[in-house]
Amino acid sequence: MEVGQMQGRLVDYTKSLFMEGFLDGQFLQLQQLQDESNPDFVVEVVSLFFDDSEKLLNDLTMALDQKNVDFKKVDAHVHQLKGSSSSIGAQRVKNACIAFRNFCEEQNIEACLGCLQQVKQEYYLVKNKLETLFRLERQIVAAGGSIPLMEMGF
Amino acid sequence: MQIANSLSVLIQQQISSHELEHNTGSADSTYRSSCPKGKTNKMANRIMALIVDDNLLNQRIHSTLLNKHGIETEVMGNGKEAVDAHFSGKKFDLILMDRDMPVMNGIQATRKLREMGVRSIIVGVSSHSSEQVKEFMEAGLNDYQEKPLTLTKLTSILQRWNLSL
Numbered sequence: 001m002e003v004g005q006m007q008g009r010l011v012d013y014t015k016s017l018f019m020e021g022f023l024d025g026q027f028l029q030l031q032q033l034q035d036e037s038n039p040d041f042v043v044e045v046v047s048l049f050f051d052d053s054e055k056l057l058n059d060l061t062m063a064l065d066q067k068n069v070d071f072k073k074v075d076a077h078v079h080q081l082k083g084s085s086s087s088i089g090a091q092r093v094k095n096a097c098i099a100f101r102n103f104c105e106e107q108n109i110e111a112c113l114g115c116l117q118q119v120k121q122e123y124y125l126v127k128n129k130l131e132t133l134f135r136l137e138r139q140i141v142a143a144g145g146s147i148p149l150m151e152m153g154f
Numbered sequence: 155m156q157i158a159n160s161l162s163v164l165i166q167q168q169i170s171s172h173e174l175e176h177n178t179g180s181a182d183s184t185y186r187s188s189c190p191k192g193k194t195n196k197m198a199n200r201i202m203a204l205i206v207d208d209n210l211l212n213q214r215i216h217s218t219l220l221n222k223h224g225i226e227t228e229v230m231g232n233g234k235e236a237v238d239a240h241f242s243g244k245k246f247d248l249i250l251m252d253r254d255m256p257v258m259n260g261i262q263a264t265r266k267l268r269e270m271g272v273r274s275i276i277v278g279v280s281s282h283s284s285e286q287v288k289e290f291m292e293a294g295l296n297d298y299q300e301k302p303l304t305l306t307k308l309t310s311i312l313q314r315w316n317l318s319l
Contacts, residue, residue, distance in 0.1 A: 029304050033218045041218060048211045079254070083281055084211050087302045 003145035010136045011148055017133070022126050027089030028150060046130055049088045053123055056081045060116055064109070074112065075104040081119070092122045201225045201317055202245075206236045206263065207252035207279070212301070216250055216279070219308050223318070232256055233263025240267060246274050248317055250303075253280035253290055261293045268294035275315045279303060 001009075017023045034041040056077050063074045082097035100115035137147050203225050205216045213229045220227045225248070230236050232255040249267075253260040264276055278290045278298040287298055296315065299307050312318045 026302050026304070029302075030215070032305060033215075033222055035222075038218060045211060045214055048214060052209070052211055076254075079281075080209065083209060083301060086281065087209075087211050087215055 003140060003143050006136065006140045006143060007145060007148045010133070010140060011150070013133060013136060014150060017129055021091050022129050024089045024091040026087065030088060031150060043134055046088060046134075049084055049090070050127060052084050053081060053093075056084075057116075057120055057123065060119075064113055064116060069107075069109055069112075071104050071107050071112075075101060078104060078119075085123075090123075090126045093119060093126055096122045201247045203227045203248040203250065204236060204239070204244075204246040204274075205229045205250045206231075206233060206255070206260065207250070208232055208255040209252070212252065212279075216303055219303055219305060220248075220250075222305070223308065223312060225312075225317075233258030233260060233266070236263050237266045237270075240270060240272055245272075248315070249274050249276045250279050251276055251295070253278060253282060253286075261290055264290070264293040264295055275317065277311055 018027075030042050030045055060074060060077050060081075063070060063077065078097050078100045082094055082101070085091075085093035085097060096115065096119040100112065100119060103111040103115055140147060201224070203220050205213055205220070205227055207213050207216065207229070208231050213231075217227045217229060228239075228246070230239065233251075234257045236249070236251075237258065251260040251264055255263075258266075260278060260280070264278070267274075267276065275296045276294065278287070278295040279301055280287075280290065280298075281301045282290070291298060297311060299311060309318075
């Protein structure tokens with residue numbers, strides 16, 4: 001596959017992620033902050049997000065597994081995850097966290113467990129999508145091409 | 155833009171007529187070595203910002219946002235670190251203060267800094283509802299912005315508080 005085709009594929013893939021709600025405008029903000037002085041900014045920040053999220057998901061799993069669930073603690077973790085996902089534009093993860101927090105308030109353990117599953121699912125989906133995105137970018141660069149800038153027409 | 159340039163010249167003149175001391179305590183800020191202590195140097199007039207947030211992701215994003223505007227940044231992980239830094243003489247033009255942090259949160263830290271006489275522009279940054287913002291504002295914030303910060307939000311903060319170069 002030649003560079004032009006690869007670039008087209010990347011643009012289409014990125015657009016689909018926005019269309020399907022996996023990413024929102026905040027992700028574009030991150031891309032705008034990437035420049036010559038900060039060439040790997042997006043990958044670095046997303047990696048931080050992955051590390052942060054995986055730790056939080058583990059903490060959440062443990063917190064909900066307790067005999068007496070500390071809902072304040074659970075809520076605090078979800079709040080953190082909501083913040084992180086919001087900061088990188090992982091919209092569906094963020095929305096799942098918002099729903100989760102409502103059930104924390106109600107102290108509804110069953111619903112919270114359901115929400116945790118939902119958040120995990122959304123997280124692994126977006127992780128997969130982003131890893132694919134970065135792989136496509138690396139292929140273009142390896143073939144000597146440049147990463148096309150996203151047009152913000154949506 | 156022409157207007158923006160004239161405006162920033164005016165602002166520079168205003169700022170230099172106030173007391174604007176830049177602390178030369180930090181070893182890694184190369185710009186400070188060109189700025190004699192106690193004097194304002196228009197040419198080397200850099201804006202120094204402090205980011206107080208326990209989330210590494212936000213520290214990274216907010217630093218980069220500010221750096222993009224030519225603003226130098228330092229980061230701290232909780233309110234106590236920020237307060238201690240000020241106790242040891244550090245000064246900043248702008249402080250981005252997160253609300254929820256361990257050890258000492260943003261509300262407590264802001265209150266403490268104001269009690270200490272810190273007159274920096276403190277902008278609260280958080281994801282809380284409007285009722286909770288009130289308590290934060292009353293602690294002594296100049297301004298508040300909802301997370302996540304964007305280039306647009308930051309630009310409006312800098313313009314509002316005359317922090318653009």
